Amino acid sequence: MTPADAKHKFGTVQHFNIIIIGAGQAGLSAAGTLHRRGLVPGRDFAVLDGNTGPGGAWRHRWQSLTLGRAHGVHDLPNFPLENPDTWRPASEVVSEYYGAYEDHLELGVIRPAKVKAVTRLQDGLYYLATEAGDFTANALINATGTWETPHIPHYPGLENFSGAQWHTKTFRDVEDFADQRVLVVGGGASATQFLMMLEKVTDHTIWVSRSLPRWNAELFDPGWGRKVEQRVTTQVTAGYAPRSVVSNTGLALDKHSLRYINSGTLVFRGFIDSFREHEVVINGPGPDGATVNSQGPVVDDLLRDADPAVLELHRNTEILPGHGTDIDHQWVTPIDAILWGTGFRHSLDHLGPLGLRSERGGVQVEKDGVTVSAAPGIFLVGYGASASTIGATRAGRRAAVAALRFTE
Incomplete structure (x- = not known):
């Protein structure tokens, strides 16, 4: 025609x-x-x-x-x-x-x-x-x-949360989160970038995701990139939906990210169980928050011999109710805002x-x-x-x- x-x-x-x-x-x-x-x-x-x-x-x-x-x-x-x-x-x-x-x-x-x-x-x-x-x-x-x-996963009780919610798509400036308790959700580069930026405006960030961080100490060079591309191509040529970027690449573990890990900023705190009006319930290390969450196998190895003062930064410190109840292996913390870095x-x-x-x-x-x-x-x-x-x-x-x- x-x-x-x-x-x-x-x-x-x-x-x-x-x-x-x-x-x-x-x-x-x-x-x-x-x-x-x-x-x-x-x-x-x-x-x-x-x-x-x-x-x-x-x-x-x-x-x-x-x-x-x-x-x-x-x-x-x-x-x-x-x-x-x-x-x-x-x-x-x-x-x-x-x-x-x-x-x-x-x-x-x-x-x-x-x-x-x-x-x-x-x-x-x-x-x-x-x-x-x-x-x-x-x-x-x-x-x-x-x-x-933009993708925002469903969690029980999310509809009841009354605080502000932002996504990578709607994020504009860290000043929007000044002095707030911010829950950062996601296991990819966007979430870690947000955590590092938020360090300038608040002492209260909590990092959670649906899986442990996948830190990758490999050099992200063209040869590595070609291997990743081939892996993804194999998925889509078979008709599968592409997986998230981080599931294929991992998080870059370099001097920059290690500094924030050791400062306590890039510390994985557990998995979301549910939301309340002003709180989030997290599956963490236990009611007293005394143990160190796994930060993914690569970082766990680095932390094993870390200075006790550094390890202390990786401990959950929130006070939780619920001793002797069915949430003994969870902890609850108030939050003012959610920042979805969920892709x-x-x-x-x-x-x-x-x-x-x-x-x-x-x-x-x-x-x-x-x-x-x-x-x-x-x-x-x-x-x-x-x-x-x-x-x-x-x-x-x-x-x-x-x-x-x-x-x-």
């Missing part, structure tokens, strides 16, 4: 051979590859973005997250990020960088154009209903990432009408890591192994090449 046919049949619908959904690292990498292959943006392909400006998910990060403290931003294809100010907020630096790339390639990103739903027409075209009008395409590269689908799910609801999920819960992709098995012409980037910035760049290239082959 030609663009004219599409307009005649659907009214205001615009047709492109290839549409990229999302203008983050993965989407821009795909767009750059199509551009280098001779495709003209606005004629042969289009980029749709749900944001009001460039930057992808980075534009929403909190101001205190400087570029130097971020996990890292991988260069976009043939457009290096040269000598950025690492003390500036990552949200500003990356938004400017992505915007400059868009201008450099004259991508003409269509925004805000949040995609509401994607369906497949009888003639094989994909129909996209968006906030900026409707579109059709022969092939789709989906690069919507995870930012729009995100992939933002794929708009693809729901296509029925892409396998019986194993994930979207099965081919060995290239981007081609969706259940829907010819759809390619996922920023999914599974390509959720990291460097993985997203490589996946964007592969998806663009695959989409070109599909539409030839």
Whole structure:
């Protein structure tokens, strides 16, 4: 179907051979590859973005997250990020960088154009209903990432908790938590970053998660990264939903994190049992709080020979009621706020009408890591192994090449 046919049949619908959904690292990498292959943006392909400006998910990060403290931003294809100010907020630096790339390639990103739903027409075209009008395409590269689908796990009594609740998505500044008792939930890098930042404004943080911390003393170098990517690719090619980032990478155990462990800030306190109106009930070491919680096997080994004064920082000190009751192995502490560092799910609801999920819960992709098995012409980037910035760049290239082959 030609663009004219599409307009005649659907009214205001615009047709492109290839549409990229999302203008983050993965989407821009795909767009750059199509551009280098001779495709003209606005004629042969289009980029749709749900944001009001460039930057992808980075534009929403909190101001205190400087570029130097971020996990890292991988260069976009043939457009290096040269000598950025690492003390500036990552949200500003990356938004400017992505915007400059868009201008450099004259991508003409269509925004805000949040995609509401994607369906497949009888003639094989994909129909996209968006906030900026409707579109059709022969092939789709989906690069919507995870930012729009924050995950908060359910715990008994959470609905009764009356304090403030924040998530990585809504977090803005540690000053919002000054002098409060803050429960930080999560086993990944976001939770540990929050704990380290909160140390400046409060002496009362409590770190909990659904599993013990998985500290990893390995060097997080490219060789290590490739092994992680291969492990995740094996999961998604089998149709399983991608696991959390930390379950695949672990937490970086380096001099920086060790300092906060030894200061008592990065101390795992147990597992949530339930919530009350102003309190949380935690499965900890026992009613008197006298024993040291496990901090994960790697750190436990380090603490075994630690100075007694350091060990004292790792003890639960809250007073608990309940001696002689059925909560003898739990402790209760008041909290003013909850900070959920519990991650995100992939933002794929708009693809729901296509029925892409396998019986194993994930979207099965081919060995290239981007081609969706259940829907010819759809390619996922920023999914599974390509959720990291460097993985997203490589996946964007592969998806663009695959989409070109599909539409030839």
